[in-house]
Amino acid sequence: MSAALPHAPARALNNLVTQGWNQLARVYNSPVLQRVAYQPPQDEIIEQLRIAGIRRIADVGCGTGILASRIQQELAPDLIYGCDASVGMLRQAQARSDQVRWINRQAENLGLDDGAVDAVVSTHAFHFFDHAPALTEFHRILSPGGLLAIVLNNPRSRFARLLQPTMVQGLAYFPPPDEMRTLVEAAGFRITEQRPVRRPIPDQLVPDILTVARRG
Numbered sequence: 001m002s003a004a005l006p007h008a009p010a011r012a013l014n015n016l017v018t019q020g021w022n023q024l025a026r027v028y029n030s031p032v033l034q035r036v037a038y039q040p041p042q043d044e045i046i047e048q049l050r051i052a053g054i055r056r057i058a059d060v061g062c063g064t065g066i067l068a069s070r071i072q073q074e075l076a077p078d079l080i081y082g083c084d085a086s087v088g089m090l091r092q093a094q095a096r097s098d099q100v101r102w103i104n105r106q107a108e109n110l111g112l113d114d115g116a117v118d119a120v121v122s123t124h125a126f127h128f129f130d131h132a133p134a135l136t137e138f139h140r141i142l143s144p145g146g147l148l149a150i151v152l153n154n155p156r157s158r159f160a161r162l163l164q165p166t167m168v169q170g171l172a173y174f175p176p177p178d179e180m181r182t183l184v185e186a187a188g189f190r191i192t193e194q195r196p197v198r199r200p201i202p203d204q205l206v207p208d209i210l211t212v213a214r215r216g
């Protein structure tokens, strides 16, 4: 990513979302928020990558770059991209690591070569994406047999009531687990695992689901 951070091409409502994240970027790294909400899914994703021995990875909707930087430090892959549509979030990410390749692009048009990576991972961002086009893009940039691992909240949980305002305004949509399977399979993937993320707090508080698949 260049120091000037060129703008990602905008989609209608997604532009609002990423502008919002520009504002939230400063508080996003707070230790409590990270420990309770964001770290457990990142631990799960790193374990998936470690077990599969994957060396070229894209973290899509990488935000402030915590997961991509952890992957860099803990797995020392050959190649790690951190991709996000928000310049504000990427500025925080850029300060975290100069070894991750930060890319200011939309998930639906990442600008990477066909088969450029062996894993696409995404935590707590997929609900903002245009789902089918994003999955088509992940399929395109993955090598055959490549790993897809996505974590997002389960809208069928009690916690889902808190998500309703964003869903109603069309800013985000959280596919329930069965719909997620259908979307992922329709894009040419084979689901290998789908289950709740393991957490140090009760599931009901942050009920997120890990979906893992392989590119056909």
Ligand SMILES: C[S@@+](CC[C@H](N)C(=O)[O-])C[C@H]1O[C@@H](n2cnc3c(N)ncnc32)[C@H](O)[C@@H]1O
Binding pocket: 014, 017, 018, 021, 038, 060, 061, 062, 063, 064, 066, 067, 083, 084, 085, 086, 089, 105, 106, 107, 108, 122, 123, 124, 125, 128, 129, 130
């Ligand atoms: C809740 S943050 C999650 C960040 C990070 N994955 C984590 O777990 O800490 C959601 C991120 O998704 C990004 N985002 C939203 N829509 C996007 C899109 N269409 N393409 C790429 N990034 C997007 C936002 O800019 C924001 O940084």
